[in-house]
Every structure is written in structure tokens, then in C-alpha cells.
Amino acid sequence: MNYRAILDDVGNYYGEKLKAHGATPQGVDWNSRESQELRFAQLLKIRDGADSFSVNDYGCGYAALVEYLIRQGFTFEYTGFDISVLMIEKAKELHAKSNFCRFVSDESLLTVADYTVASGIFNVKLSSPDEEWQPYVLNTIKKIDALSKRGFAFNMLTEYSDPEYMRPDLYYPAPSFFFDYCKRNVSKHVSLLHDYPLYEFTILVRK
Secondary structure (H helix, E strand, O other): OOOHHHHHHHHHHHHHHHHHHOOOHHHHOOOOHHHHHHHHHHHHHHHOOOOEEEEEEEOOOOOHHHHHHHHOOOEEEEEEEOOOHHHHHHHHHHOOOOOOEEEEOOHHHOOOEEEEEEOOOOOEOOOOOHHHHHHHHHHHHHHHHHOEEEEEEEEEEOOOOOHHHOOOOEOOOOHHHHHHHHHHHOOOEEEEEOOOOOOEEEEEEEO
């Protein structure tokens, strides 16, 4: 199936967020820096204590993860990918002096890294119905898997969110569905994290 229309819509959505809010958490549709970095902390549990690694940031935005990794004292090689050309241009501008980072808007330029992380890329479905969005998500998980040597991690909003706060343009799947999919189709070593104070979950898949 061709997902070009979905990608174009999502890319335009985030491009407009960046124009409105700049290189801030709100510019990638998060409420705060604290929640953004709490997500990073969950995703990076995939590294299992490794302090030196390579990582693909799939849906990198303006690459806020780079600054977080630096502050945590990690030694890393980083590749950021985003479907929004505006996001990649901003990431390149902000990290022009970081020779351990590269940024691409062409997915074919991505290479295998120790880990791949994806934060928030499955949340904004806009007008796509769930029956179209779910196959797109599964197809993307397959791509992320192929880009990861040691493991990968991604997060999603949860069906356990309070109904009064759920929006029709966002995707709230059952965590158990994606845990089961990864367990049956990707690896026997899968963790589901749903014990941190956000209306979402994180899945870690270890090779």
C-alpha cells in the first residue's frame, strides 16, 4: 500500500507546528520539556546500560534527543530522520557543529544502527481512520526493525486515556495489540512500559 498521502499530511502538520512554536517541545506537539524528556528516558531503556552506541532517531523533529543524550553523558553516533524537511533543516542548523550527528529527510539514506527510537510518530493520524492508520503503523514498525541491530523502542498514546481528553485526530490503540504483534512477529524479548505518568505506553523490542 502507498502511504504517501498519510506522510504528506503528517509532514505538513508538524511543519506548521514548527513554524508556529519554533524549536520547542510545542513545535513537535508536546506539552512540555519535562514530558518530552520523560519519553526519552523510557525509550532509552532499550540500551540496557550501554553508554556508547549508535542510534537512529526515527521522526527526530528538531533533534531534541541529541541534547538530552549529551546531558546524560552518553557517547553516541546519531542519525535523525524526519519526513518534514523543515524539521531536518532546523535540526541541521541547531547541531551544525556536532560531527557525530547526521540528518536526513530521505528514508533511503538511513543505515542500520545499534538502536532505533521513535517518539510520537504514531500519535497524529489526522483524518485517517483507524483501519488505515494501523497498517501504516505496522509497516513503519517493520522498517524500524530492519534499521536496528540490537533493538528498538517506540511510544504511542493509550486506549486507557481519559475519554473526555481523547481527540478524534489522534490514535489511541490497545497496548496489548502492539505487544502481541512484536512478540509474535519480531522478537521474543519485548517489554511494555505503562507505569509512567503520561497517557501513553512505550514498547521495547530487544533482538
